[in-house]
Amino acid sequence: MGVEGIGASVVRKEDRRFITGRGRYVDDIKIVGLTHAHFVRSPHAHAKIKSIDIAAAKGMPGVVGVLTGQQIVDDKVGNLICGWAITSKDGTGMKMGAWPAMAPEIVRFAGQAVAVVIAETKNQARDAAEAVVVDYEELPVASDIRAAIKPGAPQLHPEAAGNVIYDWTIGEEAATDAAFKAAANVVSLDITNNRLVPNAMEPRAAIAEYNDAEEHFTLYTTSQNPHVARLVLSAFYNIAQEHKLRVVAPDVGGGFGSKIFIYPEEMVALWASKKVNRPVKWTGDRSEAFLTDAHGRDHLTKAEMAFDKDNKVTALRVKTYANLGAYMSLFSSSVPTYLYATLLSGQYNIPNIFAEVISVYTNTTPVDAYRGAGRPEASFVVERLMETAARQLKVDPAELRRKNFITTFPHQTPVIMAYDVGDFGASLDSAMKAIDYAGFPARKAKAKAEGKLRGIGISCYIEACGIAPSKAVGSLGAGVGLWESAEVRVNPVGTIEILTGSHSHGQGHETTFAQLVAGRLGIPISQVSIVHGDTDKVQFGMGTYGSRSAAVGMSAIFKAMEKVEAKAKKIAAHQLEASEADIVIENGEFKVTGTDKSIALPMVALAAYTAHNLPDGMEPGLKEGAFYDPTNFTFPAGAYICEIEVDSGTGKTSFVNFVAADDFGTLINPMIVEGQVHGGLAQGIGQALLEGAVYDSSGQLMTASFMDYTMPRADDLPSFKLSHTTTECPGNPLGVKGCGEAGAIGASAAVINAITDAIGNNKLEMPASPDRVWHAIHG
Amino acid sequence: MYETTYHRPSSVDEAAALFAKGKEAKYLAGGHTLLPVMKQRLASPSDVIDLGKIKDLVGIEMSGDALTIKAATTYFDILQSADAKKAIPAIVHLTSVLGDPQVRYRGTIGGSIANNDPAADFPAAVLALGATVKTNKRSIAGDGFFKGLFSTALEDGEIITAISFPIPARAGYSKMRHPASRFALTGVFVVKTKAGDVRVAATGASQNGVMRVPAVEAALKANWSAGALDNVTISTDGLLADIHGSSAYRANLIKVMAQRAVTAAG
Numbered sequence A: 001m002g003v004e005g006i007g008a009s010v011v012r013k014e015d016r017r018f019i020t021g022r023g024r025y026v027d028d029i030k031i032v033g034l035t036h037a038h039f040v041r042s043p044h045a046h047a048k049i050k051s052i053d054i055a056a057a058k059g060m061p062g063v064v065g066v067l068t069g070q071q072i073v074d075d076k077v078g079n080l081i082c083g084w085a086i087t088s089k090d091g092t093g094m095k096m097g098a099w100p101a102m103a104p105e106i107v108r109f110a111g112q113a114v115a116v117v118i119a120e121t122k123n124q125a126r127d128a129a130e131a132v133v134v135d136y137e138e139l140p141v142a143s144d145i146r147a148a149i150k151p152g153a154p155q156l157h158p159e160a161a162g163n164v165i166y167d168w169t170i171g172e173e174a175a176t177d178a179a180f181k182a183a184a185n186v187v188s189l190d191i192t193n194n195r196l197v198p199n200a201m202e203p204r205a206a207i208a209e210y211n212d213a214e215e216h217f218t219l220y221t222t223s224q225n226p227h228v229a230r231l232v233l234s235a236f237y238n239i240a241q242e243h244k245l246r247v248v249a250p251d252v253g254g255g256f257g258s259k260i261f262i263y264p265e266e267m268v269a270l271w272a273s274k275k276v277n278r279p280v281k282w283t284g285d286r287s288e289a290f291l292t293d294a295h296g297r298d299h300l301t302k303a304e305m306a307f308d309k310d311n312k313v314t315a316l317r318v319k320t321y322a323n324l325g326a327y328m329s330l331f332s333s334s335v336p337t338y339l340y341a342t343l344l345s346g347q348y349n350i351p352n353i354f355a356e357v358i359s360v361y362t363n364t365t366p367v368d369a370y371r372g373a374g375r376p377e378a379s380f381v382v383e384r385l386m387e388t389a390a391r392q393l394k395v396d397p398a399e400l401r402r403k404n405f406i407t408t409f410p411h412q413t414p415v416i417m418a419y420d421v422g423d424f425g426a427s428l429d430s431a432m433k434a435i436d437y438a439g440f441p442a443r444k445a446k447a448k449a450e451g452k453l454r455g456i457g458i459s460c461y462i463e464a465c466g467i468a469p470s471k472a473v474g475s476l477g478a479g480v481g482l483w484e485s486a487e488v489r490v491n492p493v494g495t496i497e498i499l500t501g502s503h504s505h506g507q508g509h510e511t512t513f514a515q516l517v518a519g520r521l522g523i524p525i526s527q528v529s530i531v532h533g534d535t536d537k538v539q540f541g542m543g544t545y546g547s548r549s550a551a552v553g554m555s556a557i558f559k560a561m562e563k564v565e566a567k568a569k570k571i572a573a574h575q576l577e578a579s580e581a582d583i584v585i586e587n588g589e590f591k592v593t594g595t596d597k598s599i600a601l602p603m604v605a606l607a608a609y610t611a612h613n614l615p616d617g618m619e620p621g622l623k624e625g626a627f628y629d630p631t632n633f634t635f636p637a638g639a640y641i642c643e644i645e646v647d648s649g650t651g652k653t654s655f656v657n658f659v660a661a662d663d664f665g666t667l668i669n670p671m672i673v674e675g676q677v678h679g680g681l682a683q684g685i686g687q688a689l690l691e692g693a694v695y696d697s698s699g700q701l702m703t704a705s706f707m708d709y710t711m712p713r714a715d716d717l718p719s720f721k722l723s724h725t726t727t728e729c730p731g732n733p734l735g736v737k738g739c740g741e742a743g744a745i746g747a748s749a750a751v752i753n754a755i756t757d758a759i760g761n762n763k764l765e766m767p768a769s770p771d772r773v774w775h776a777i778h779g
Numbered sequence B: 001m002y003e004t005t006y007h008r009p010s011s012v013d014e015a016a017a018l019f020a021k022g023k024e025a026k027y028l029a030g031g032h033t034l035l036p037v038m039k040q041r042l043a044s045p046s047d048v049i050d051l052g053k054i055k056d057l058v059g060i061e062m063s064g065d066a067l068t069i070k071a072a073t074t075y076f077d078i079l080q081s082a083d084a085k086k087a088i089p090a091i092v093h094l095t096s097v098l099g100d101p102q103v104r105y106r107g108t109i110g111g112s113i114a115n116n117d118p119a120a121d122f123p124a125a126v127l128a129l130g131a132t133v134k135t136n137k138r139s140i141a142g143d144g145f146f147k148g149l150f151s152t153a154l155e156d157g158e159i160i161t162a163i164s165f166p167i168p169a170r171a172g173y174s175k176m177r178h179p180a181s182r183f184a185l186t187g188v189f190v191v192k193t194k195a196g197d198v199r200v201a202a203t204g205a206s207q208n209g210v211m212r213v214p215a216v217e218a219a220l221k222a223n224w225s226a227g228a229l230d231n232v233t234i235s236t237d238g239l240l241a242d243i244h245g246s247s248a249y250r251a252n253l254i255k256v257m258a259q260r261a262v263t264a265a266g
C-alpha cells in the first residue's frame, strides 16, 4: 500500500492552506461589480403581512433594488421542496404547506425573510433594510410540539390539520403489543431529545452572478452537495436551467448537515442577480445562522421495552413526536422516520419493534438533518432504555447488553435494516478494559467517601451509514438516488486528478482520497489532486453527509481506478512486449513479473496521450469514470463509556474519563478518523450537557447567540481515549463503514447514563446543565 | 455598525471636553461591551472617545492601606501585577476567571464597573471590599455606586479614573460560571476587613444586579468558616430565574459560592 496509502496517518494536505489563512471561502471571492444583499426578517413567529412599504428604502444611497416575497411569487419562482415523500399510516401523503423563499403573506417563524435589499455596499443594504416598513398583524403562536398538537392550537398551514404533517408507523403493531402482554418486565421512559443549532464555523453565504449575454448563472455557495443544489435550483425553482447554471462550493467551513439544504437566501441571491443584473452577495452573520440554519433533533418520545424472565428483550414500542419547524426543509421528513426508526433495534436482537412517528409544524426555524440525523435520537432511546432496564432489573448494564447483543450476521431487524457484519462484544470489551470497568465500584466508593457523586454510563450505538442504496431509498420515498461518481484523470506526465462528487468541508478528502490512489499505484500523495465542489468540473455527484464519502465516494474512485489501471496495464504490456496478465504495479512502475523489465507510470501516461504506439484499436488518453451505487448501508458501531463526577453543591458534571471503542471497518487515515471521532464526541457531549435551543411561548429564540447557547469549549471536554475493533464491511471494495457521525450518535446516552447513575435518579433531561442536575438531586 | 467619529484624547480633561461637544458621545475602553452592541446596531454613538491611550488612566499602585487600579487598566495587566497579587490575591483570582484570554487582553476594570452588567465579576469585588470609585469629578463610595441593572451613580460624561480597594484581612471570590457566556451565573466575594467587619457581595444572582448578602455576612461575622453557612437559608425573593438557572438554584449558589470563597480566603 506504500507509506502514504490506506492506513497511514498522513498529515492533511489541505491544512497548509487552512492554517496559513489561504483557504478560499465564498466570502473571500471578489467579483467586479458586486452588490450586497441584506434581508428584512420578521421579528414575529407568526403574523400576517398587511403591507410592505419599500418606497423609502428604494431611495436610499447605494440601493440597487428592493425585492419582496410578492415579487418572488409573481415571477413564478417555485416554492422550496422536500425531497423525501413519507406516507402516513392511513395511506395519505404528507401534508406539506407552501414555503416561498420570501414570505408574501404569512410569516411562520421569527427570522423568516420577507424582503431583500440589494445595494452597493453591505452597510448601505443594511441601512436601507431598516427603512423597509412592514405592517404585521400578529397571529397566535405554537412554539413547541405540545403547543402545536393541543386541541385548538394555532393552525400553521391550511394543508396540515392540527399541524400534523404525517403520522407514520414502522414494524408490527399487533405482534409487538402481544409481546408486551406476555412480558415478565417492562421498562418505560419519557424522553426529550433536545433541539440543537448546528453552528458551523463558517456561516452560510452565496454569490450569484448572471451573465445576460449567455443567459448563464454562476452560484458560489456554502454547500455540502453543489450538484444537488443545481438540480433543485433548476428543476424546481424555475430560476435557471441546469446547463445554464454553474454551482461552485469552494472551501466550506463545516456543515454538519446544515449545508445540505437549499435555503431561501441562496435562491433569492440567484433570482436577484438576474433582476438587478449585477452579481449579488449575501453572507449570513451569526445571528442569521441561529435563526435560519436548519436546526436538529427536537423529539418528544415515549419508549417502552419488554423483557422475558431471562432478561432477553422481546419487544420495543416507541411513539415519537418530531418537530419539523415552520416549513419542511429538504430532507426533514426522512430524518425522524427512515433515518431514525430503522435504527431502533440498536445492537440488540429484538424480535418485535413497533414505532409511530408524528411530525408536526411549529412556529420555529425548520428542523432537518444535523450530524447523525435521526440516528442519535434512536441510539439515545435504545441506550437510555437499556441502562434504565439494568437498574430496574438489578443486573449489570454491560451484562444486560451483552446478553441481548446480535452475534450472528447478516441480521435482519424488524425495522428494515439488514446488518451485514459486526462484533459488538469486542467493542464493549475494549471499552470496558480501557476504562477499568471492574475497578469502578471501588472508585465510586472512594469518591463517595470524599463527598463526591461518581457515575459510569455505557452507550452501545449502531448507525446506518454509507448512505445509500438508491433502489432501497427510492422504494422508501426518496426523490434522489444516493450513489456517487468519480473520474480519474491521468495527465500526460503521470500526475493524477481525481474528480469526485463528494464534497469536503472539513473531512480531509484531499488527503484520504489521494491516499487510496497513491497506495494503489505506489506513488506519493503529492502526485494526486482531488477536484470537487464545482458542477462545471465534476459531472455529477450527491455530496457529503451521512458518513458516505469513504464508503460510497471512495468506492466510486476505486472502480474508476480499476478501469484506469486495466487500460494502463494494456499499454504497458504493449510497450514492454509482455503479456498483460504479467503486468504488476509497484512503486509507480508497471513491471513484468519475474523480470527486471518495467515502465514508469509517466511513460505509460505519455504513451496514452501521444498515441504513437498503442495497441491496435485502443483509444488515446488515460481517463476513466465510474458511478458506484452501494448494495447496502454500512453499519459502524461501537461502545462508549464515560465516568463522571457531579458536584452536588453546584450540579456541575466533570469528566473523569471517556473511552470510545469504534468499529469503522478499514481505517483510511487513523489520524483523520481520530479527529472525526473527537469532533463527533464533542457534539454528542454538547447535546448531553450544554446545547439546547429554547423558544419562549411567543416563538422567540431565547438562545439566539453564544451568550445563551452553550457551544462546547475545549475545557468542557475530557481527553478522549479511543480504540478500534475492526470488522471489515463486506458491502464495498474498501471494507470501510464511515466515521463522521459516530461520536455524535453514541456519546449523549453514555453521558446521561453516567450522570443518572451518579445522582441515583433518572429524572434528567438534556442538556443536563448544572441547574437541572442540581434540581434532579435536590428537587 | 452605524457611522461614528472616533477620537483618541491624551488626557482625561480632553476626553471630557470631547464628550461635552459630542451629540451622543460614548467613552470606549476595552470595547468588549460597547463594540458588539454597536456592531449589532443597538447603539449608535455620534462620537466614540477612546480612553485606552490616556496614560493617567493606566496602572496599578500600592499606597498605605489601599490598592489602586486605574480605570483603563486591562484585566491582563491586573493578572501580571505583583502588587495586586500581594495585596489582594482574591482580585487576581477573580480576574483569572473573568471571560477568556481575548477578553482579558482588552477588557478594563473601569469599563466593567461603568457598565455594571448584573453578571459581571468586578462589581462584587468593589462592593464587598468597600472600594472607592474615583472619577474626574469626585470620589464615590462602593456602597453607593451600583444602582441596579446597567446603571451607576456616574453622571453623564463623568469618567472613572481609578478604583481604590482597601486591603482586607481576608478575602475570597468563588464563581459559578454561566455555561454559555462564562459571566457569573452567581459569584460571591467575601471579605473580612482589617477592622473585623464582614462584607459579602453576590453578582449574577439578583434581578437588581450586584448586592450585599446580609444573612451570609451575619453568619460569617459570628463565625468565619464555611461550616457557619450550613444552616443559612437564602431567600429567593428578587433573584433571577432564566433558562440557565432557577431562583432556587441561584439562592443555593449564593450559599455554596460563599462557602467556597471563605475556604479560599482562608
Ligand SMILES: Cc1cc2nc3c(=O)[nH]c(=O)nc-3n(C[C@H](O)[C@H](O)[C@H](O)COP(=O)(O)OP(=O)(O)OC[C@H]3O[C@@H](n4cnc5c(N)ncnc54)[C@H](O)[C@@H]3O)c2cc1C
Pocket (backbone or CB within 6 Å): B026, B027, B028, B029, B030, B031, B032, B033, B034, B035, B051, B071, B072, B097, B098, B099, B100, B103, B106, B107, B108, B109, B110, B111, B112, B114, B115, B117, B119, B120, B121, B122, B158, B159, B160, B161, B181, B182, B183, B184
Ligand atoms: C466574550 C466575553 C466574555 C466576557 N466575560 C465576562 C466575565 O466573565 N465577567 C465579566 O465581568 N465580564 C465579562 N465580559 C465583559 C468584559 O469584562 C467587558 O470588557 C467589560 O464589561 C467592559 O469593559 P471594557 O473595557 O471592554 O469597556 P467598553 O466596552 O469599552 O465600555 C463599556 C461601557 O463602559 C463605559 N466606560 C468605559 N470606561 C469608562 C470609564 N473609565 N469611565 C466611564 N465610563 C466608561 C463605556 O462608555 C461603555 O458604556 C465579557 C465580555 C465578552 C465579550
